[in-house]
Amino acid sequence: MCGIVGYVGEKQAAPILLDGLSKLEYRGYDSAGIAVYNGEEIGMKKSKGRLKVLSELTHDGEMMPGMIGIGHTRWATHGEPSDINAHPHFNKDQSIVVVHNGIIENYLKLKKKLTAKGYEFISDTDTEVIAHLLDYYYHGNPLQTITKIMHRMEGSYALGIMFKDHPDELYAVRKDSPLIVGESERGCIIASDVPAVLKYTRDVYFIENEEIVRMTKDSMEFFNVDEEQIEKESTHIDWDVDAAEKGGYEHFMLKEMYEQPKAVTDTFSPRIKGNDIVIEELGMTDEEIRAIRKIMIVACGSAYHAGVTSKYVFEGMARIPVEVDVASEYRYRDPIIDEGTLVVIISQSGETADSLAALRESKARGARVLGIVNVVGSSIAREADNVMYTWAGPEIAVATTKAYSCQLIAMYLLAMKFAKVRGQVTENEMKRYIEDMKRLPDQIELLLNNQNRIQKFANRYLAARDVFFIGRGIDYAISMEGSLKLKEISYIHSEAYAAGELKHGTISLIEEGTLVAAVLTQEDLYKKMISNMVEVRTRGAFVLAVTNEGNDEVERAADYVIYIPETNQYFTNSLAIIPLQLFGYYISVGRGCDVDKPRNLAKSVTVE
DSSP: OOEEEEEEESSOHHHHHHHHHHTTGGGOOSEEEEEEEOSSOEEEEEEESOHHHHHHHTTTTTTSOOSEEEEEEEOOSSSOSSTTTSSOEEOTTSSEEEEEEEEETTHHHHHHHHHHTTOOOOSSOSHHHHHHHHHHHOSSOHHHHHHHHHHHOOEEEEEEEEETTSTTOEEEEEEBSOOEEEEETTEEEEESSGGGTTTTOSEEEEOOTTEEEEEETTEEEEEETTSOEEOOOOEEOOOOGGGGSOTTOSOHHHHHHHTHHHHHHHHHGGGEETTEEOOGGGOOOHHHHHTOOEEEEEEOHHHHHHHHHHHHHIIIIIOOOEEEEEHHHHGGGOOOOOTTEEEEEEESSSOOHHHHHHHHHHHHTTOEEEEEESSTTOHHHHHSSEEEEOOOOOOOSSSOSHHHHHHHHHHHHHHHHHHHHTTOSOHHHHHHHHHHHHHHHHHHHHHHTTHHHHHHHHHTTTTOSEEEEEESTHHHHHHHHHHHHHHHHHOOEEEEEEGGGGGGTGGGGOOTTOEEEEEEOOGGGHHHHHHHHHHHHTTTOEEEEEEETTOGGGGGTOSEEEEEOOOOTTTHHHHHHHHHHHHHHHHHHHTTOOSSSOTTOOSSOOOO
16 A cells, blocks of 8 residues: 655655655555655655656755655545645644554544644544644653554554654654664665665564654664563565666566566475475474365455465365455454364465454464465564465566466465375376476466567457456466456456356356457366357357467367467466466556556555
8 A cells, every 4th residue: 555664864865755655656656745854844745646746846855955754655545635635744833744554443533532622634634633643642752652642543554753852763653554664874764665675775674563663863772562662683685676676678567577487486496305395484294284174265366366276276186175265354254263274374465454364363263374475574474373485576566467476386386285295196296296387487488478469469459348257167266367467457347257157147248349368278178168158259259268289179269369388287377377467468558557556556455
């Protein structure tokens, strides 16, 4: 969601704030603002729209001198996008200023109380309540004031706060919304995500719930909500700085698609030892793996789609029952977690609010929780019993590509490990699975190099109004992800359906010229899928098919066919998704959409 950056040090703050916010643009936002203390007063500039508007207003920060400041990119929750509703927000005499990610759930109650005390509100945000609440409790001690408001606010928040009376101190606070701090040679910096700080430091502290940080240009102190000082250990970030830059590509999404062969290799290589799968971070003995009776996979968005694929892989390969839940619904169905249940939480950022809540619910019910995440030290990584990282590197585009591909690989590896330990695969079968996995990076690259053909096809459908993706079995899971890729960046209405459900209502929507993308990679389902393709084609649909090399029969039922290289039945989604990613990308580019920052969407959904 929104982005936070703060700085206190020996350099001019405004350019650092703007630079840091630019690294967080992928998170999604509709307005931006910065506040800088110049030694006499706290100056503020805010603007609706893209960050470049704010940069122009401040001449890239040169018009706002000062060595301490906070900045924010806002994604509207309370109040429409506007200059007034943009962050930061002042108290009444502009002596306290705050930026905020998250949602204050009891803000109306607090606002009513403050209004009765004579406070006036100029914005529609819940964040302005925080500024006035700080003012109400402030009597010269910032730390004491912050702990008082923490006891009174309900909801989620990550805060950056400055007090005019303490011109050399910057405060950071966190509850259920991600926040990191780092110390460089020339000062201290806070941010809501790692890319904003990579230019200045590689050693960061992940702030835990209800922790407060007090920073000066050369010191950093950590406190709990009882104002007790605590010790924390830093985490070293190994990401390549260049990985968070476009590197000559037109869009981050395109760059990240082309990084998939390397990301996939980086994810499986350390875990393949000869003809065996070794996942040391799993932290489970063979006896514990054999004792698992059910797996529950919980995730959101593309990670949920990776989970749906994983259900077919685990049940087919390891013969373990699997349930897959959308994280936002998981807590509200009173899930049954018996002894022997393993809960797997999948999240790129490791900060997804609903997934994090599902993790906590699962642990409260006694489940063992495994996190599959991409961001080292993220909340899910820290709170899960064990964590398995997907080594995708920084992913900037809102629409995930390489992180999704790495999630698939991680789940394949887990299924292979469990199948081997539980005696469901032979040595020869395991050897073939490993050989197939090692071929995937080259096969993905081969498909990526076919982009010109897919681009030409995409250009024919720039004016499409409705697209339907269909598949059966594991192909239904990839249809869901292909549909999501298209709709989230091109704004074309797109839906995915289990092909067997067409006659139960969906086929009524097929008319002349409707594009139907059919995925058929499971050999035992070819004939049924071809029948479904004939059904929609006879009703006027144009059929795009994604299938395996050698399935020539499909050409009689499709208008356009994309072939993927041969692999085993469980790994086909890692290949079938590539042309669908490219198709969604080129449709979006052709329609003039903002590919990396699609409207209304955020990279990391850190509020419910």
